[in-house]
C-alpha cells in the first residue's frame with residue numbers, strides 16, 4: 001500500500017491551471033521534497049493531498065482511501081508558523097491534540113495525560129524541551145517554526161506535509177529547522193512531503209524529489225538524480241552559483 005497516490009490530478013482555478021495531469025506514488029516512510037518556482041503548483045499539490053483543495057479532475061488517495069475532504073490524519077506545517085504567541089511552547093504543541101478530536105472531545109482532551117506526554121516528547125524531538133514553558137511570542141522565528149512542527153507531531157498522523165516551512169527564516173535557522181523535520185520524520189517513521197524553493201536545502205535534506213513546472217510533473221527522482229541540468233530545467237535561466245549558495249557567504253561578506 002502506498003502512503004500517497006496521486007492519479008491524473010488536475011486543478012484549475014478559473015482559467016489558471018495550477019496542476020496539470022500530475023501522477024505519482026509515495027511509499028510509506030519516504031522524505032520527499034517538492035521543488036519548483038513560485039506559481040509552479042507546490043502549495044496546490046499539498047493542499048489537494050490533505051483535502052484543503054478539491055481536484056478538478058483526477059484523484060488523490062491517502063493510505064488507499066480517496067481524499068474527499070480535509071483530513072485530520074494528515075498534519076500540515078505552514079510557512080507562517082501560526083503559533084499562538086501568548087501561549088507557551090508546550091501549550092502550543094498540546095493544541096495539536098485538538099486537531100484529531102471533535103469539539104466536545106477536544107475540551108476533555110486538553111487535560112489528557114497522554115496528550116501532555118506527547119506534547120513534551122514532540123518538543124524534545126524538535127530540541128525545545130528546555131524551552132517548553134517559554135512564551136512562543138518571545139521565541140525566534142526558527143524556534144516558533146519548531147513549535148509548529150511539534151504541534152503537527154502531536155497530531156500523531158502518519159503523513160506530514162510542510163508548505164515552504166523555512167521560507168521566512170535566515171539560512172542558518174532554515175537549515176536547523178529542516179534538520180529537525182528530517183529527524184522527526186525518521187524517528188517516527190513518517191511519510192513527509194516538504195515544499196521548498198531553496199535547492200541547496202532540498203539537496204541536503206531530500207531523499208526523493210518531485211519537480212513541478214507550470215503545474216506539470218517534470219521530475220521525479222532520488223538523491224543524485226537531481227542533477228544541475230534538472231535544476232536548470234526547473235528553475236531555468238538563473239545564476240546557478242548564486243542560486244546554490246546558502247547565503248552565508250553573502251552574509252559574511254557584508255559583515
Ligand SMILES: Nc1ncnc2c1ncn2[C@@H]1O[C@H](COP(=O)(O)OP(=O)(O)OP(=O)(O)O)[C@@H](O)[C@H]1O
Nearest residue numbers: 013016017018036037038039040041042043044045
Ligand atoms: N485559490 C486560488 N485562486 C486562484 N488561483 C490560485 C489559487 N491558488 C493558487 N492559484 C494559482 O495557481 C497557480 C499555482 O499556485 P501555487 O500556490 O500552488 O504555486 P506554488 O508553487 O506553491 O507557488 P508559491 O511558492 O508562490 O506559493 C498559481 O498561478 C496561482 O496563482
